[in-house]
Amino acid sequence: MKTNLKNYQRFSLFLILVFVTESLIMLIFHFVWEALHLPALIEAAADALLLMIVIMPIAYLTLYRPMALNMSFKEALIRGIPFGMDIIDKEGNILYTSPRLEAVLGKDLLGKKCWEVYRDNKTQCADCPLLKNNIDLERSGMIESSEILGGRVFQINHTPITYQGRKAVMEIFQDVSERKAAEEKARVFQAAIKQIADIVVMTDKDGVIEYVNPAFTRQTGYSSDEAVGRTSRILKSGRQDEIFYAKLWKTILQGRVFHSTVINKKKSGELYYSEKIITPIKDDSGNITHFISTDRDVTERKKTEEELARANAELRELDKQKSEFINMSSHELRTPVAIIKESLSQLADGLCGEFTLEQKRFLDISLRNINRLIRVMDNIFDISEIDFSQTFLKKEEVDIVELARRVIADSRPQAKNRGIELKESFSREKITLNADKKRLNQLLANLIDNAVKFSEKGYVEVKINDNGQTVECGVLDTGSGIPEEDIPKLFNKFRQFDKKPGPGDRGVGLGLALCKGIVKLHNGEIWAESKLGEGSKFTFVLPKAEK
Amino acid sequence: MEKKRILLVDDEEEFLYLIKNRLENNGYAVATAADGKEALALLSREKFDAVLLDILMPRMNGIETLKAIRAENKSLPVFMLTAYSDSINFSLANDFGASGYIVKTSDLQKEIENVNAVLRIADRYKPQER
Numbered sequence: 183m184k185t186n187l188k189n190y191q192r193f194s195l196f197l198i199l200v201f202v203t204e205s206l207i208m209l210i211f212h213f214v215w216e217a218l219h220l221p222a223l224i225e226a227a228a229d230a231l232l233l234m235i236v237i238m239p240i241a242y243l244t245l246y247r248p249m250a251l252n253m254s255f256k257e258a259l260i261r262g263i264p265f266g267m268d269i270i271d272k273e274g275n276i277l278y279t280s281p282r283l284e285a286v287l288g289k290d291l292l293g294k295k296c297w298e299v300y301r302d303n304k305t306q307c308a309d310c311p312l313l314k315n316n317i318d319l320e321r322s323g324m325i326e327s328s329e330i331l332g333g334r335v336f337q338i339n340h341t342p343i344t345y346q347g348r349k350a351v352m353e354i355f356q357d358v359s360e361r362k363a364a365e366e367k368a369r370v371f372q373a374a375i376k377q378i379a380d381i382v383v384m385t386d387k388d389g390v391i392e393y394v395n396p397a398f399t400r401q402t403g404y405s406s407d408e409a410v411g412r413t414s415r416i417l418k419s420g421r422q423d424e425i426f427y428a429k430l431w432k433t434i435l436q437g438r439v440f441h442s443t444v445i446n447k448k449k450s451g452e453l454y455y456s457e458k459i460i461t462p463i464k465d466d467s468g469n470i471t472h473f474i475s476t477d478r479d480v481t482e483r484k485k486t487e488e489e490l491a492r493a494n495a496e497l498r499e500l501d502k503q504k505s506e507f508i509n510m511s512s513h514e515l516r517t518p519v520a521i522i523k524e525s526l527s528q529l530a531d532g533l534c535g536e537f538t539l540e541q542k543r544f545l546d547i548s549l550r551n552i553n554r555l556i557r558v559m560d561n562i563f564d565i566s567e568i569d570f571s572q573t574f575l576k577k578e579e580v581d582i583v584e585l586a587r588r589v590i591a592d593s594r595p596q597a598k599n600r601g602i603e604l605k606e607s608f609s610r611e612k613i614t615l616n617a618d619k620k621r622l623n624q625l626l627a628n629l630i631d632n633a634v635k636f637s638e639k640g641y642v643e644v645k646i647n648d649n650g651q652t653v654e655c656g657v658l659d660t661g662s663g664i665p666e667e668d669i670p671k672l673f674n675k676f677r678q679f680d681k682k683p684g685p686g687d688r689g690v691g692l693g694l695a696l697c698k699g700i701v702k703l704h705n706g707e708i709w710a711e712s713k714l715g716e717g718s719k720f721t722f723v724l725p726k727a728e729k
Numbered sequence: 730m731e732k733k734r735i736l737l738v739d740d741e742e743e744f745l746y747l748i749k750n751r752l753e754n755n756g757y758a759v760a761t762a763a764d765g766k767e768a769l770a771l772l773s774r775e776k777f778d779a780v781l782l783d784i785l786m787p788r789m790n791g792i793e794t795l796k797a798i799r800a801e802n803k804s805l806p807v808f809m810l811t812a813y814s815d816s817i818n819f820s821l822a823n824d825f826g827a828s829g830y831i832v833k834t835s836d837l838q839k840e841i842e843n844v845n846a847v848l849r850i851a852d853r854y855k856p857q858e859r
Contacts, residue, residue: 509813513785516812517741520833524747531838533754556834
């Protein structure tokens with residue numbers, strides 16, 4: 183027996199069954215009674231008994247059982263529904279509260295006004311159906327109300343019902359606070375993605391586009407309709423090869439984030455640089471369901487980078503050209519000079535016959551000045567070589583003590599000529615450092631020659647100290663000293679002071695600049711101290727080991 | 730004692746003349762070549778104890794000539810001649826197996842004495858011939 187028949191239908195069915203059954207039985211009894219000749223009273227009693235026996239199961243099956251099932255269904259519904267339920271009258275008085283509501287708010291709600299119980303501010307909901315005219319009471323509806331039971335948001339369904347004989351409204355309360363909060367969060371995120379300047383593209387696990395944000399349209403020219411349902415191949419510029427895409431898919435299918443700069447093509451055909459990050463989105467089981475790709479237009483940045491690279495390349499080329507020019511000039515000057523020197527040298531050495539003393543003197547003058555010329559050229563070209571970053575040092579382990587002693591030995595003739603004593607104030611113990619031997623030689627020679635050159639009398643002393651990680655070398659002289667204001671400019675190029683007339687080389691003021699250049703190339707320091715009338719001290723410190 | 734033979738290679742004719750003079754004055758027998766190709770041809774025909782090789786030459790420069798020489802002979806003393814004073818060429822020459830480096834503007838008598846020293850040492854290690 184189906185229990186969803188309405189009550190009146192059930193009752194009608196019951197009556198029909200009773201009538202039919204009763205008629206049949208009466209008919210049978212009548213013939214039996216006739217045959218057995220039983221008195222009419224007994225017939226009536228038997229009849230009534232039979233009626234009862236017949237009615238009971240039929241009544242049970244058609245009326246009671248469905249009702250009972252119906253009843254428990256109703257009760258179960260009321261008890262089981264996860265929402266609070268009440269019934270209010272037209273004035274808002276609470277007539278009935280469901281067990282669940284009672285459990286939360288207590289049993290003494292009856293008679294109180296609905297909004298006084300539920301609303302934080304005790305006022306009616308803005309769109310309360312009771313506020314409108316009666317017509318709305320006939321209709322089911324739903325309102326949303328906040329500030330309920332402590333600031334929560336509820337969805338209130340109301341349905342017209344007749345309760346205890348009067349028109350009433352059944353209210354079902356659903357706490358949607360969490361859902362509201364989540365909706366708000368989602369709304370904020372959506373707005374963010376809509377408004378974000380970066381392009382956001384979401385695809386399914388096969389790369390088919392499901393969503394693109396407005397920034398995508400702005401950048402690529404493809405509208406949302408044009409993009410959704412297609413793949414990011416629409417942006418393919420052809421600048422990335424198949425290996426690139428293979429690597430891309432391999433990375434993201436493994437669940438890893440892919441990060442690269444690519445060249446994409448807009449709808450207009452224009453190319454642009456894009457910094458792309460693709461992130462796989464996984465579900466709770468770890469399966470990839472979507473990919474999210476953010477793109478950033480870095481065309482400007484790339485342009486700047488490329489321009490910078492171009493400028494650098496141009497500068498390097500210029501550098502190289504200058505350097506080649508210097509080298510060629512160097513060669514073109516030095517070759518004839520070498521020839522002149524050798525020619526004069528052979529004459530002076532007597533390889534082409536003997537000369538008179540007077541003739542020899544002229545030869546010597548020429549030779550000395552050729553050598554001077556060579557030293558000047560050396561300085562100029564060395565300095566320019568050091569300037570133009572082409573120079574690299576040929577570093578090896580050099581014993582600076584031995585080197586210094588040799589330089590001093592070379593300078594002794596000149597010192598002797600000027601009446602200057604050359605002192606060695608260092609032990610003969612080896613002190614090795616990692617340096618370019620030729621440059622170190624130049625450095626010492628320059629300093630010592632300078633010291634000798636600018637002293638009229640007295641001595642030039644060379645000190646060398648081993649300071650563990652570094653080597654310190656000092657060249658002292660007892661010359662006329664250097665004015666304090668000149669000291670800062672000492673190591674500049676093309677500076678020459680103390681133009682005292684007298685014998686000896688003047689140079690072009692490059693010697694100290696060269697010294698500084700050499701020291702700097704070795705990551706060292708050089709400085710000068712001086713007292714007018716007493717003398718000067720030039721010191722340099724070099725690290726022993728290569729950094 | 731037999732004179733040591735030196736092959737002099739330089740495209741500057743006047744320089745060749747001067748150096749040859751000085752070398753002969755130092756007791757060497759000197760043959761000259763104006764470029765790398767000529768030098769290699771001479772080397773294949775005659776025996777030399779040392780080569781003085783200019784770096785900057787037309788057609789085949791000193792470094793290339795050095796490489797070619799070294800391909801045939803790893804032990805022949807080869808000194809690079811140069812007007813340059815920079816260290817880059819020096820390293821280059823060293824990398825390709827030059828035995829030494831002579832700057833043309835230096836004191837050439839001293840430089841030749843260095844060559845003497847090198848050749849004397851080379852003598853000591855020469856395998857006995859015949």
